[in-house]
Amino acid sequence: MKEMVGGCCVCSDERGWAENPLVYCDGHGCNVAVHQACYGIVQVPTGPWFCRKCESQERAARVRCELCPHKDGALKRTDNGGWAHVVCALYIPEVQFANVLTMEPIVLQYVPHDRFNKTCYICEEQGRESKAASGACMACNRHGCRQAFHVTCAQMAGLLCEEEVLEVDNVKYCGYCKYHFSKMSSRHAGSSSFLPGRRSRSASPAQDKPPRTTSAPKRTPKHQNPQKPPKIPKIPKIPKKVRNSQKNPKIFQIPPKSPKIPKSPKR
Ligand SMILES: [Zn+2]
Ligand SMILES: [Zn+2]
Ligand SMILES: [Zn+2]
Ligand SMILES: [Zn+2]
Ligand SMILES: [Zn+2]
Numbered sequence: 001m002k003e004m005v006g007g008c009c010v011c012s013d014e015r016g017w018a019e020n021p022l023v024y025c026d027g028h029g030c031n032v033a034v035h036q037a038c039y040g041i042v043q044v045p046t047g048p049w050f051c052r053k054c055e056s057q058e059r060a061a062r063v064r065c066e067l068c069p070h071k072d073g074a075l076k077r078t079d080n081g082g083w084a085h086v087v088c089a090l091y092i093p094e095v096q097f098a099n100v101l102t103m104e105p106i107v108l109q110y111v112p113h114d115r116f117n118k119t120c121y122i123c124e125e126q127g128r129e130s131k132a133a134s135g136a137c138m139a140c141n142r143h144g145c146r147q148a149f150h151v152t153c154a155q156m157a158g159l160l161c162e163e164e165v166l167e168v169d170n171v172k173y174c175g176y177c178k179y180h181f182s183k184m185s186s187r188h189a190g191s192s193s194f195l196p197g198r199r200s201r202s203a204s205p206a207q208d209k210p211p212r213t214t215s216a217p218k219r220t221p222k223h224q225n226p227q228k229p230p231k232i233p234k235i236p237k238i239p240k241k242v243r244n245s246q247k248n249p250k251i252f253q254i255p256p257k258s259p260k261i262p263k264s265p266k267r
Contacts, residue, residue, distance in 0.1 A: 009074040010038035010087045012155065027054025034074045039086060040103025040229065052076050052104070053083070066108060067092055068150040069123070069131035079105040091138050091151040091160060091173045096227030103229055111136055121177070122153035140177040142184075147177035173228070 007014030008022060009032055016022035016035070023041060025032035026048035034051070036044055053063050053075045064071055066078060067088035075083045079098060089095040089106045092115065096107040115136035123132035137148035141163075154160050154175040161184075162171040176184055 025051040068135040118148040141174035142180040
């Protein structure tokens with residue numbers, strides 16, 4: 001499975017920002033691209049950068065996400081010595097990050113067994129019955145809907161979204177079954193509080209065309225959702241930088257500062 005999503009393996013956004021560049025893994029045959037903040041990269045190296053999987057030298061066959069059946073994508077170690085996708089960790093509600101700054105290790109122990117017993121309706125629909133019951137499932141965010149699915153299956157189908165939760169000054173990572181997603185999208189068309197998954201790469205093929213607007217995302221100043229990293233808002237502001245303005249094609253933009261993180265998330 002190549003090109004699991006366009007752009008960042010975690011948030012699917014293709015844009016990079018000065019304060020949050022899109023970083024590409026230099027591992028042989030690895031397609032991982034992640035935003036600095038989406039993968040918890042404290043300092044982007046000036047030289048080559050490797051995702052944790054490529055860095056680990058672990059036999060590729062042994063590196064599989066404990067939460068879904070898909071192998072590619074941006075993985076991190078779990079606290080029990082396995083691996084999980086960062087995106088799976090964000091969207092399965094009970095999964096935590098032991099350290100929200102580095103986003104590792106991924107803590108799976110609070111995930112109820114029930115999630116591992118569900119079957120993914122997207123896998124079933126696409127003829128992957130043997131995979132449907134592997135890993136853990138998230139559920140359609142529509143109250144009363146019983147559809148369950150793998151995070152990465154929903155990501156590939158463009159069913160993931162981020163909804164603003166004002167009380168905690170953060171976002172809720174959620175997804176909908178195809179039916180409810182289409183209803184949500186039509187109802188929320190134009191609303192900024194609903195950020196459906198970004199278009200696939202094929203929908204905006206101009207990789208080397210500068211984006212019309214870029215924003216300078218900043219960490220939200222406070223968040224009370226300590227087990228998940230604070231979300232970087234993607235509200236377009238003043239166009240500041242254009243893509244490919246640098247010689248180094250691996251990193252869009254200058255060496256980043258370490259992202260600011262509110263002190264003392266207790267866990
Ligand atoms: Zn991202
Ligand atoms: Zn890699
Ligand atoms: Zn996964
Ligand atoms: Zn699935
Ligand atoms: Zn639904």
